[in-house]
Amino acid sequence: MNEPTTQPTPAAPTAPGTDRAGLREEAEGVLRALVGRDDVALREDQWRAIEALVADARRALVVQRTGWGKSAVYFVATALLRARGAGPTVLVSPLLALMRDQVGAARRAGIRAVTINSSNVTEWDEIHAAIAAGEVDVLLCSPERLNNPGFRDGVLPRLAADAGLVVVDEAHCVSDWGHDFRPDYRRIRTLLADLPAGIPVLATTATANARVVADVAEQLGVRADGTVPGPGADVLVLRGALDRESLHLAVVDLPDPSTRLAWLAEVLQDAPGSGIVYCLTVSQAEQVASQLRATGLAVAAYTGQTDPAEREALEADLKENRVTALVATSALGMGFDKPDLAFVIHLGAPSSPIAYYQQVGRAGRGVERAVVVLLPGTEDQRIWEYFDSLGFPPEPKVRVVLDTLASAPEGGPMSVAQLETHVDLKRSRLEQMLKVLDVDGAVRRVQGGWVAAGRPWEYDADRYARVAETRADEQRAMVDYERTTGCRMAFLRAVLDDPELQPGWRCGRCDRCGGVELPGAPDPDAVAEARHDLDRPGVEIVARRQWPSGMDALGLDLRGRIDPDERAETGRAVARLDGLGWSGPLRDLFTPTTSDGETPVPLRTAAVRVLDDWLVPDGAGTVDCVVGIRSATRPQLVAHLAGGLARYLGVPVAGSVGPVVGREEPGSHDVNSAARLAGVVRRLGPDEGLDVTGKRVLLVDDRTDSGWTLTVVARALRRAGATAVLPFVLAVG
Incomplete structure (x- = not known):
């Protein structure tokens, strides 16, 4: 098995007749159309990735900080490949907010992009017809769509056979070690293994440590039968520095929720722009938004329970600065694009510094200064423990599901509701388990429910134990971040195995480096009022x-x-x-x-x-x-x-x-x-x-x-x- 290649990378075989200089000039023309400016040029690693995809049909993994321009790589590559007669790009993207922003960006460059997701079901037939007619340059789909029976069996094989480029955005989700692991992302390995030789593949992420990078690169580069595809068989890995010069990091340790809310209300009253306030649970987000609105602040709650149409309207309100802040859960996370986001404040710490870096990366992409503040709470650990309790079920419960499906009359499908009557698991955990079993080849989703795949399956207790231990390590690291006396950005860069971090480096901008000043304890009357409301x-x-x-x-x-x-x-x-x-x-x-x-x-x-x-x-x-x-x-x-x-x-x-x-x-x-x-x-x-x-x-x-x-x-x-x-x-x- 080839090890993932890191910089510098030996040049891959050059496609006959490829004019590299002319290709770069053409690429930069597309970039200028994409961003709407004539004074921009490709970063060196952006060009290296585009060259690998377009000229050499290679597979590449780009790990670069938020705002670096990863989406520019795949949109520019798409335009160049389509101009050379290649098929459409298939882009697997995790969140609706991300899809909406990417579709808009593509259209600015004349790239015809469409998305298939849960919010546009009525348009699916029309979109499928447009794809078949060659009228689509980029199809964005969620990882969950990859296992929709109609899409998986009817649409995806044609796309995979004819695709000009396959892109996996937020690729850390491919890895069991990734902080935002989703079982449906593991299905991408099967998709990549089934691609015809010569179709380039790009994976991108802003948040991956060395272990996750190696895991994702391995899955990118190896077929299911163990062979390595196509020209330029080794995976090109491009990792850059993770420092964000606009971010001013701080941790404010306050004694109780009332004091934290009063502090937050005081800070938001004088906020220089608009931003995001993250909470750990839906209930907290709704409660905090209600409390802040009562002080006269223009804020709104944004969670996984917010109606999709309302989410889109709230995103627009934030982008247009019609609200001071969205009080959000992680539902407003990866890929939300507002270059002038002025602050990100966390009421409660995420369970991983990697997840934290991902979320704070929403701020300061197009401004010189953005303030990032963590307000940890004593309840954080219990919330982490609750989410940990929702891990993969124990083997006996898995075996009940497998045996139930195997004994279904005539091997017919069983719905999740039917399976619920046989196994004592909450529906969310049952559905998550079925997705993992599907990826492992033990079950298969079909029209009408789930069926047994007839293949032997082993309970990988070691893997689940390793994942659980990794999450525990990340939680300890998050507590260490809160307590560190050193540079906060250096801490995050070290946790993410930043290849360019030098010993003793300090950002000069965080609260530990003396580069950020924030209000101290809030006014006692404000605390009393917040306590009264709570x-x-x-x-x-x-x-x-x-x-x-x-x-x-x-x-x-x-x-x-x-x-x-x-x-x-x-x-x-x-x-x-x-x-x-x-x-x-x-x-x-x-x-x-x-x-x-x-x-x-x-x-x-x-x-x-x-x-x-x-x-x-x-x-x-x-x-x-x-x-x-x-x-x-x-x-x-x-x-x-x-x-x-x-x-x-x-x-x-x-x-x-x-x-x-x-x-x-x-x-x-x-x-x-x-x-x-x-x-x-x-x-x-x-x-x-x-x-x-x-x-x-x-x-x-x-x-x-x-x-x-x-x-x-x-x-x-x-x-x-x-x-x-x-x-x-x-x-x-």
Whole structure:
């Protein structure tokens, strides 16, 4: 196996009749059209990559900092190859924001680019026809599209056979070691292995250490049968310095969420331009955006749950400086292009300095100075641990899925909903597992679901363990970044194995080098106001309205919509576990090391405040009694909470619902919706003599996540004669 080639690289065989000087002049003409300026020229490594692709049909990996001009390489190469009669470029790109920016850039250079993604389903047939007619120069598609059965089997083979160039953007995702690993990216190796000889391939990324570079280069250069393709068989690897001279890095260590929010609001009031505020969870992003808007700031939340059309509008608002900031999760990440982005602030640290470098790279691409600030929180580690818990499932659960598919009637496909009734995994983890198994050749996605591929499969425990250990190392490195007394940019360059980092180098721009000044602790009154806002407990719990499909396979006659006369009302919780404010005390309460006991006094006060805001005295929100849900893990907590709320409201505790005799063991929370519902139905039963006829019931539990416990108990109470059931819990999540 050839080792990836690093600079300097011996010249590949020259295509007969290639005029290198003329080719470079032509390339720079395309570049000027692309950027709309006549005073630009190709960087030396941009030219080396273009030359390798166009003149030598080689495979190349370009690892360069954000803003260096990686997209210029593949658009210029596309224009040159198309002018020489080559087929269209197939560009695998991970995010819609990235695709939109790239399509716009291509059109400026006269390159006809189209995209196939989840937001333009109605245009797919038209796009496929345009590709077949030769009217498309660049097709951008998400990695997930590579395993859509119709696209994979009908469109992709023709594209692969006729492509003039294949581009893999954000190529660190190809590697299991990459900080943003996506199983669908591993499918790219199969795509590349099936390419005819002589089709050039380009992979690009801004974030890859030496190990990831070697892994990606290996996957680029080797066919599935172990052979190396085409002319210029070795992979050209071009790595550059990762320093960003416009970035001024800093870490501000503040004691609590209220102080961090007050500091952020103060900084944003005087911000010189617009930027991004990153949060670790959807709940945090929405809560922070709401708090900042209350101070008069023009901000909006941008998360994976934001509607695609709304995302596009928010991106436009940020680009046109109509908002001071988008408060975002990592959904606004790779490839978002706003050259004058003035700042990036993180409320909470990402779990990897590599991911951090990727996100801060959005700032300062076209301005001389951009401020990058990290505000770490004590809750960061717990959030990292939660995401770590969603790793590849243990072997027994994988084997259940494989055996279930292998025994399907007539080998027919099974939907994810059907598979859910056989394995106790949440849908997101089940879908992720199926993607990995598909890449490994054990299953295959077809119209109608998934089928067994009939190939033997081995559980690669060593690989999963290595990935888990690598992530743990990255988390430790992120903490080290927060605490370092040395240059922050030097730290990031070292973590990323920057080949041009010299011993003792310092950026001269970060807070450790004395190159950035930021406000200190915020005004106490502002902190008090932020704390008051965060101290406002109460989030809605929306009742379930639909039973999961496939429940008959679990022996339960539950299907379709839940009868409105058997549903719970919209309920309330004190807070979500993944937010700010009251989320902190709730995380402490529900940590496994906290023993069962009475409701902590501060949470009693918060619960009463929620009731005061929610249940209007003598109005439609009144209740006649309280029913508790007996907890297998915190019986004292729930009994104390239910009794205390009943006394506060001046109504009796009518009884409780809980595990029946012999089924006291708590059900697993890490299961899919169907399995969770089945477990709840089989475990729970009401007290004997529980009478709720004609009564409005406040249903009390400690926490909810799937919502099925509240749904099942509410249905039972409504069937027993309750006129309404209003759920109340301490925590959601």
